[in-house]
Amino acid sequence: MYELGVVYRNIQRTERSVADQLAHFGSATVHEAMGRVGLLKPYMRPIYAGARISGTAVTVLLHPGDNWMMHVAAEQIQEGDIVVAALTSENTDGFFGDLLATSFQARGARGLVIDGGCRDVKDLTEMGFPVWSRAISSKGTIKATIGSVNIPVVCAGAWVTPGDVIVADDDGVVCVPRAVAAKTLAAATTREANEADKRAKLASGVLGLDMYKMREPLAAAGLRYID
Amino acid sequence: MYELGVVYRNIQRTERSVADQLAHFGSATVHEAMGRVGLLKPYMRPIYAGARISGTAVTVLLHPGDNWMMHVAAEQIQEGDIVVAALTSENTDGFFGDLLATSFQARGARGLVIDGGCRDVKDLTEMGFPVWSRAISSKGTIKATIGSVNIPVVCAGAWVTPGDVIVADDDGVVCVPRAVAAKTLAAATTREANEADKRAKLASGVLGLDMYKMREPLAAAGLRYID
């Protein structure tokens, strides 16, 4: 249940160096390193290809068709944050455009993750301010009803607590809770190291069947080959 | 982020009488009484019309196509519980049917809320075991991967903690956190008392415009009447 009408000013951000290093690994590897959890739903798509960021979450809860709280959120942004916007019901209006992006960027935000619509995508692309959203829409919003800033929210099916790490790229968005961020970074580092070796083997024509020793368990599961 | 592979046996359930009384008010009134939050998404529909229940949440996290943990959840059910099943990714398979319903009912469960599919709807209807689901599907599931029981989950966009109150009816499903359940019950009671009077006035032809004194604010907002 959401607490409405509040702005938490002091949130506990994940340690900066940990938050920053996670970008390198990307959402897929980080999600695997966490034990295959923490992803936002795949309808969340980047407005342009190629961005890969990580940062600490500043959250905001919006009402459908109303972006008033985005301005309240702007003040809470610190260098290295990513704003995570959740909605109280499904809506694709364009809650965010180039003016807010200018403000967010000036405050140090690295990007926005919003379970609603975004507009001015050409300007945002030129500014290099990446957004992951459920829609692109020119539809303007009003400023009539208060929500909250820096409360825990459900964004695109994931639970995000202020200060958690967000990792976002072309594959999607993952939320890493502050408590497991360092451990996840270590696991992602290990995972990546293993992948280089596997990639080389697979590129040389070695089969995953052999590399992962799958032939026996497949046979045990009943797989039959027919000539 | 979900903790995988765990079953919490001791959860703090909302006080029984509070949980039980909330059913009377229905999901819409309870949601309003909470300040208009806590609803699951409207794609969650009852498998048959007319059921209205409330109870304490026992949660379970499932993987797509796998209902193994439903059997683990069954053991944690107490009289007056409602099982809330979340999934690690979107899937409409039929995770639940008449055999599990027989077991859940025998353990004292009042119903199931599942962000996946349900089957045997004719049998469940005859048994009087209500289910709110995102789909109805004959598709069977396997028992291969462990999830968790009684961890906090995101179900259909709502955050549900074990022991929270679930209120479900033809209009949808709402989750009332344990901490605000008593307060919500009081607010719903007040709200309902007010509604009877309003209903009588409206039935007699009094307009909401007058009853709620809206004419002035509407004019202030610029509404113009044209003959």
Next chain:
Amino acid sequence: MYELGVVYRNIQRTERSVADQLAHFGSATVHEAMGRVGLLKPYMRPIYAGARISGTAVTVLLHPGDNWMMHVAAEQIQEGDIVVAALTSENTDGFFGDLLATSFQARGARGLVIDGGCRDVKDLTEMGFPVWSRAISSKGTIKATIGSVNIPVVCAGAWVTPGDVIVADDDGVVCVPRAVAAKTLAAATTREANEADKRAKLASGVLGLDMYKMREPLAAAGLRYID
């Protein structure tokens, strides 16, 4: 483009007897009688089965999550009207429930067609107040922004002018413009007369292939039978 912030008090309703008689034929026959146009999209579903109504349209334009104008619309309802609610962007919130239905019914409305959500479906069913909506949702709405009443609107993909005839049943919703309502009623009457005869023939085993003389055009189109 919508004109915002206006309420048209004097609309030209289709002649009552024409509007009333169209219900008998149902949405499918009426739509055919108009030349196969005028339907709202099929995602518009009745909240309960079996209702079949026709009446004159009173329109209302709402903003997402805001039902303020429903109260303004109530005052414009006359006996035999059906309220048609359009939205400025897609939204499934529960804009309408038993209190508004009590008011609408007291004013003489026969039902509601809304391109948004509806709640209190159990109460509405008991009241016999039918609603066709895109969703059922407990989600409450606010009263903050003005729209309009009795302007032409696009509702679920159809253009509806105040005073047009709405025909709604289990198959869907059709809008018959005032200018063609009498002609449509005549065409529907003729159409229905023809159908009784056709039904009897088909029931006796006569094939549509023969009754409609389709064998020749099918052969001309190249249809081949293979034994």
Next chain:
Amino acid sequence: MYELGVVYRNIQRTERSVADQLAHFGSATVHEAMGRVGLLKPYMRPIYAGARISGTAVTVLLHPGDNWMMHVAAEQIQEGDIVVAALTSENTDGFFGDLLATSFQARGARGLVIDGGCRDVKDLTEMGFPVWSRAISSKGTIKATIGSVNIPVVCAGAWVTPGDVIVADDDGVVCVPRAVAAKTLAAATTREANEADKRAKLASGVLGLDMYKMREPLAAAGLRYID
């Protein structure tokens, strides 16, 4: 790839008694008995609750907005058939209504499964002619382009060959290929016999965990209980 413009008159229907007996078990049990395959997608919903049928498939391929071939299909129907209608692209128009149902019923059809829209649902309900469809829509169709009858089709994601058995009920629709129909009937019979015993045990409070001996494999998979 579909063969267009052909009607196969002689199809090999599954043996009548096998086709007829499968209805008893329902789509979920039959699908399990086949090894958990053969289901149509869950968006296929019955137009009214409670029907449970099985029969032999007569297939028809339609173009969007065109139901001409339904009349061609009618002639190929024999007592005990179920018509399965596929489309060349997604479309929800109302390809089928009470007149065609009268004809199909007169020819001996038990129902229709259509990956498109259906109309006249009130009439069809009163006639007791069940339809499983992807939509309900008043939208009429034309008769301009030929498709085919009794070719293999993909309907709602499933491959259906003329003469296969279709089993349809409130849970969905399954297609049982002729070649495995007898074997599937036997497996369903065995399966059902086992279920009665299991149901009784579960109803008495025995847990699936114990009845299915799941505690050991769950522990082996790493499940931990926390008090």
Next chain:
Amino acid sequence: MYELGVVYRNIQRTERSVADQLAHFGSATVHEAMGRVGLLKPYMRPIYAGARISGTAVTVLLHPGDNWMMHVAAEQIQEGDIVVAALTSENTDGFFGDLLATSFQARGARGLVIDGGCRDVKDLTEMGFPVWSRAISSKGTIKATIGSVNIPVVCAGAWVTPGDVIVADDDGVVCVPRAVAAKTLAAATTREANEADKRAKLASGVLGLDMYKMREPLAAAGLRYID
């Protein structure tokens, strides 16, 4: 309701210079300048990024799976037009490809807005002929049923009258009625002038909270800050 089987040859186009100048402002600013109305639904997406056009609408009404009227529309195109294609029911077939684009471009069309599918996107991209569509699909269409050209249509939820101005870019599509085009151009010009100043302030770190003087109304609405 649509008038079928007609082609209006003489439509009143918005004044050329007004229609042409609107492109500069983009769909979001123009929609705001109109009072936040007139947008097509956000499922309408450009087939390639970066195009921004405005022009006068030539409308065409198509049937599902049938693009015959596109050729009729071609003859009505004048230099500076944008073709707006509506459908009588939802369909994603590929109604438009490189041959029609060649013809439309030769006639002076600047682009196409279609509530259906489009194909040959690689060719269209190379030709620089932008299309906004609900889908991309190779599916071919037939030429069997007549619709209309230059009647008012509902396209993707918006009412478009022939001669209105269409503005389309990466953010979506907006329709500006002829009667308000000049006024909208003026309002957009003013709006843009204001934005440059705002953007500079926000870029310098000034908060929207202060620039828009929101702190007081937010406090009045009950917003609380918690340290």
Next chain:
Amino acid sequence: MYELGVVYRNIQRTERSVADQLAHFGSATVHEAMGRVGLLKPYMRPIYAGARISGTAVTVLLHPGDNWMMHVAAEQIQEGDIVVAALTSENTDGFFGDLLATSFQARGARGLVIDGGCRDVKDLTEMGFPVWSRAISSKGTIKATIGSVNIPVVCAGAWVTPGDVIVADDDGVVCVPRAVAAKTLAAATTREANEADKRAKLASGVLGLDMYKMREPLAAAGLRYID
């Protein structure tokens, strides 16, 4: 119905030169050349723009959330193949990423068509390994349940038999059965030859109305021009 747990090692691939030449024509022309059939549904989208490939199908059937059989499929790939992955129920998990792509590419695969999700799209783009999928998702999968390789499958609504030709580009994906591949190649060649001439005429301003001699049939169908 799917045969589960089998791998067919010897499939009859379409003749290499035929399979290879079809890429040139693209999915739209090939689909038309086949008589307007064989397309996968348009929700199948390329992960990057501009790829156009053809090749012989190696099929694989996966379970939701489980990519085990992808490794089994890798071994069956020959130079010039395209892997076609179907699922037993709808699921958008990321079944495929850069490691599998490295293996598939090393084995000679030209691309992947998958009725599920894909991840590592940046890497795949850099590798030049095109994928057509229903979703992009970071969600990882498990290796627990066996499916099949090289059985006929329904992928995104199309029936694909191992050895058929797959043609995929920005417009979508089409499957050409082995038996008609040579004939389709010939028809596509003829079709393309005709198009060049048509394109030149249309570019010069000749109307399709005249070039295709449509004026008479349009008039016969009742089309009226209004000045």
